[in-house]
Amino acid sequence: xxxxxxxWRESVHRYRLMGNQCGNxxxxxFPPRDVCPICHRESIGKMKDFTLSxxxxxxxxxxxxxxxxxxxxxxxYIIAIIRLDDGPSVTGQIVDSDPGEVEMGKxxxxxxxxxxxxxxxxxIEYGYKFVLA
Amino acid sequence: MSDVYIIGAGETKxxxxxxxxxxxxxxxxxxxxxxxxxxxxxxxxxxxxxNSLAGIINGQENIGALISDFSGIAENxxxxxxxxxxxxxxxxxxxxxxxxxxxxxxxxxxxGGVEKMTDxxxxxxxxxxxxxxxxxxxxxFGATPASLAAITARKYMADFGVDKEALAMMSVNxxxxxxxxxxxxxxxxxxxxQAMGATPxxxxxxxxxxxxxxxxxxxxxxxxxxxxxxxxxDGIRIASSADAQDYLAVHSRKSxxxxxxxxxxxxxxxxxxxxxxxxxxxxxxxxxxxIYGLIELEELGFAxxxxxxxxxxDDIKLGGxxxxxxxxxxxxxxxxxxxxxxxxxxxxxxxxxxxxxxRQVKGAKYALLHSMAGTGSMSVVHIVGGE
Numbered sequence: 107x108x109x110x111x112x113x114w115r116e117s118v119h120r121y122r123l124m125g126n127q128c129g130n131x132x133x134x135x136f137p138p139r140d141v142c143p144i145c146h147r148e149s150i151g152k153m154k155d156f157t158l159s160x161x162x163x164x165x166x167x168x169x170x171x172x173x174x175x176x177x178x179x180x181x182x183y184i185i186a187i188i189r190l191d192d193g194p195s196v197t198g199q200i201v202d203s204d205p206g207e208v209e210m211g212k213x214x215x216x217x218x219x220x221x222x223x224x225x226x227x228x229x230i231e232y233g234y235k236f237v238l239a
Numbered sequence: 240m241s242d243v244y245i246i247g248a249g250e251t252k253x254x255x256x257x258x259x260x261x262x263x264x265x266x267x268x269x270x271x272x273x274x275x276x277x278x279x280x281x282x283x284x285x286x287x288x289x290n291s292l293a294g295i296i297n298g299q300e301n302i303g304a305l306i307s308d309f310s311g312i313a314e315n316x317x318x319x320x321x322x323x324x325x326x327x328x329x330x331x332x333x334x335x336x337x338x339x340x341x342x343x344x345x346x347x348x349x350x351g352g353v354e355k356m357t358d359x360x361x362x363x364x365x366x367x368x369x370x371x372x373x374x375x376x377x378x379x380f381g382a383t384p385a386s387l388a389a390i391t392a393r394k395y396m397a398d399f400g401v402d403k404e405a406l407a408m409m410s411v412n413x414x415x416x417x418x419x420x421x422x423x424x425x426x427x428x429x430x431x432x433q434a435m436g437a438t439p440x441x442x443x444x445x446x447x448x449x450x451x452x453x454x455x456x457x458x459x460x461x462x463x464x465x466x467x468x469x470x471x472x473d474g475i476r477i478a479s480s481a482d483a484q485d486y487l488a489v490h491s492r493k494s495x496x497x498x499x500x501x502x503x504x505x506x507x508x509x510x511x512x513x514x515x516x517x518x519x520x521x522x523x524x525x526x527x528x529x530i531y532g533l534i535e536l537e538e539l540g541f542a543x544x545x546x547x548x549x550x551x552x553d554d555i556k557l558g559g560x561x562x563x564x565x566x567x568x569x570x571x572x573x574x575x576x577x578x579x580x581x582x583x584x585x586x587x588x589x590x591x592x593x594x595x596x597x598r599q600v601k602g603a604k605y606a607l608l609h610s611m612a613g614t615g616s617m618s619v620v621h622i623v624g625g626e
Binding site (some may be wrong): 194235 | 361362365369378381382385386393441491495
């Protein structure tokens with residue numbers, strides 16, 4: 107599932123946790139949006155890049171056993187929804203941590219990692235994951 | 240505006256149907272519905288096809304033409320359109336078909352839902368079904384439909400002090416009802432212990448919390464009030480229809496367990512039908528994962544937030560206060576995405592005609608049918624029944 111341009115296009119957002127901020131209501135979004143879902147027309151042309159700190163709290167998580175082919179070598183892995191200190195929540199893996207230590211409410215910080223590989227000769231996709239802080 | 244009536248319904252068996260193709264399934268369900276309605280294929284004025292994933296699973300798009308052609312009606316030259324709304328495609332297609340009748344343009348409409356999911360090997364289906372999520376910001380990082388339901392389940396259980404046993408009871412109920420449904424994928428009853436002790440899929444959810452990979456098709460014939468009266472047909476009325484959207488990704492929603500789409504569509508459907516929850520004889524819920532069944536009971540108004548656990552041990556059983564999924568639901572009747580929502584209408588039609596034998600809901604008058612996309616990005620709710 108993927109052509110190079112699809113991953114290349116989002117690389118700046120995935121490598122640097124780059125979201126954006128509505129110039130009208132100041133809400134921060136990740137991933138970036140062209141239109142603020144609160145301010146609608148008032149936000150058009152006022153959405154400004156915003157780099158998130160990567161620090162946040164585990165809202166909830168799952169230990170995934172039935173995984174898609176691109177993730178076979180990581181099985182089982184922990185996928186979580188993280189509430190970032192800057193406002194938005196993101197979906198990402200928690201790695202380099204003892205699964206027994208992972209709990210809702212614990213602090214995490216983002217790291218830059220290989221996310222998946224499209225087969226033996228396919229492109230390697232990078233992005234953010236999280237580690238316990 | 241015309242009322243809309245179901246005048247015929249048919250479906251294939253749901254399951255792992257290795258020997259059956261996408262088109263064969265669609266045609267079987269369609270012919271059964273036509274036969275059941277007592278009409279001829281030439282009476283159908285437009286066909287709405289419901290399908291979610293044929294493009295990536297079977298390499299087949301242009302589903303409207305495929306179904307109409309192999310149903311033998313190509314030379315009737317009627318329009319045939321595919322409706323795609325992920326796992327809510329079925330409910331969405333029925334709603335579009337009903338609106339087409341209400342507009343006055345058509346009097347007899349067919350809705351056919353189909354999905355052929357076993358045509359891929361092993362874990363490939365997990366990647367393909369993950370296309371109902373946000374591919375770039377959920378699935379890219381390894382989130383699957385099951386893992387997002389699991390994330391919701393863990394948070395819900397912690398916040399409201401709900402045990403895993405309450406989730407298991409949804410699946411126990413589904414299997415018990417499916418054991419009485421000849422069209423169901425699973426006929427085996429399961430115990431709470433079996434439901435709780437199954438192989439983990441995405442903790443805290445296990446295999447018995449998750450709807451299976453299914454093949455199947457379902458079809459219904461809808462007709463206008465004028466047509467039903469003229470031909471003296473004893474149809475089943477669709478009392479109302481409503482749908483609502485939400486954010487695509489779970490992480491964008493107001494909480495990890497809010498299914499706003501279900502709440503808003505449910506409230507709207509009840510209002511449009513002038514029906515109260517107490518009037519509902521049974522509900523067919525989109526319990527693709529056990530946790531969703533509980534949350535849907537709350538969002539649709541059957542229980543307060545965190546209290547679906549008070550319903551799942553007794554009230555949702557056949558003969559209980561609000562029977563849930565007499566068909567066997569997504570867990571045990573099966574979940575062939577595009578057919579699932581249409582299959583709910585097949586069940587409602589048969590229930591309201593008192594043709595469900597052992598799983599008949601006694602004195603069934605109104606059914607509430609809930610079809611949901613992915614992790615809750617869209618819900619379609621129909622109230623079926625009444626005068």
